[in-house]
Amino acid sequence: MRTNFTQAAGLGTEPLSFEPYRSQAYFELEREKIFRRTWLIMGRVEDLPNAGDYIVKEVEICNASILITRQASGAVRAFHNICSHRGNQVVWDSKGSRKTMFRCPYHNWTYGNDGKLLAISDEKMFFGVDKKKCGLDTVHCDVWDGWIFINLNPENRMTLREYLGSMGNFLSGIPYPNAHRSIKIQAHLKCNWKFLIDAFSEAYHIPVLHSKTIGPTFSNKSNPLAHLQNAEFFGPHQSISLFGNPDYKPEEAALVEKLAYSGMVSENVLAANQSEDTADLRSHRSVNPGKSPTWSMDINEIFPNFHLDVAGGGFWTHEIWPITQDSSRYEMRFFVPEPKTVREAFHQEHYIARLADVVLEDLANVERTHKGVAARVKNEMVLQEHEVLIRRMLKVHEEFEQSETLEEAMKRCAWADSDTVPEPALENCA
Amino acid sequence: MRNVATVPPGERALPAGFEDIEPFVSYWAVAGQNERRYQRCDTTFDEVRRFYDAMLPRADDAMKHLADFPLRDMPGPEARLMRLVLSLAQASMAVEVQGGARVPNAPWPDTVRILTEETL
């Protein structure tokens, strides 16, 4: 199979510098020009289904703790989780329900879930505080297709829809099965956050690093190195479709795997759902956009740190949060149905157990990669055609770092949108 | 982290007919996916295999027996039997996939946590 994704993306073929992965100065630029400017994923609307529900999310690179609340009107709002008295965090847990008032645990200042300061304890001892001016600070917050995003720039003028642009149009309307119920795999890694982005941006490593866990699901004799089936580029965002082995079967000796999947008619081992429950998902125009019979999943990368992956058997997400230059927080969420029987619970336990092993294969690896790059022995990495997302991501970073505003960065990133480049070759593997 | 499944005094460890797998209850019948994953990782491959070999031939019978009970409200012996079944899924990753107790060349203990909204 010959493809021309790299060329179609308007990219060169030269080796690329490792500096962005190991430089503190570069990390500071990422903070100011990316994380303080772009729209950032916070979760799903189903994470706070009822009025009075809330979640708290950390954006460590910006020292931000964000409180997201569901108003009586149904609207979702976001605030800095910082008390107007002496700056403590007002909410100390990570989620809760049916709570319309928050009392700061330090000295009991009390806020509504609309951010208003309602009461000051021992108010008469203060010196004329204007309560109207002491609410929680609002953070820009918007929802797209059930996904909640925030923007930390108080001066931000770009809407979430404008920011997602043609990527938003491409993905809009996907019916997400089990969006209300997820199992999370969380880990803290000693590596630069971009190693994690890269780890989940290509399939070249799958038959090698994951040879036992999912190698046989993503490759076969016709495509032994898991070449991509498709790639789409949308400003800073991008999307690829991965090959799937249609003939995958559990090995003879995998008796527990067979038992776990015996009650399932499913798409492949990455299926959390029965096939019939994902028919709508699979028929969406942008899920397996080439409608290839040898497809496993799409990786949809929403800049800067969110992957929204869709497979025949369901969907999952990766959030990758920088903490320091060389440490990161990783969160993967699998959206899975509620098991109703022991057999269903057994299948789900097997499904998540396998994925935890797969993810750990990647996670142990990113720390090794960081160590190798931080040694400053090598200065460049050499990328191939099917690592196009990594090459393009670094170019998008460059555009952001050279821009004074989000608007300018978005304009610079439109150099090779899917709308304006020739369709990549789609022949099947020979 | 030390996980142990305890049997209240006067209660059977497992429903009648499953006496042969009772020795595995205290280590493997723990509540929670994260805990069961921990148990699989925090022991030797021989121990995982011993449990796998004993549990595999009983798994189908166990699930048949458990089908008559509500998943989220099982009596103690049934709940412990269910957790043994679920642990078999964890153990199978070691025996059927990795050929070792854990992912090879990954650190242990690790920072991986499985966070679920309900604990089975």
Ligand code: FES
């Ligand atoms: S810091 Fe919140 S009440 Fe004092």
Ligand SMILES: [Fe+2]
């Ligand atoms: Fe991987």
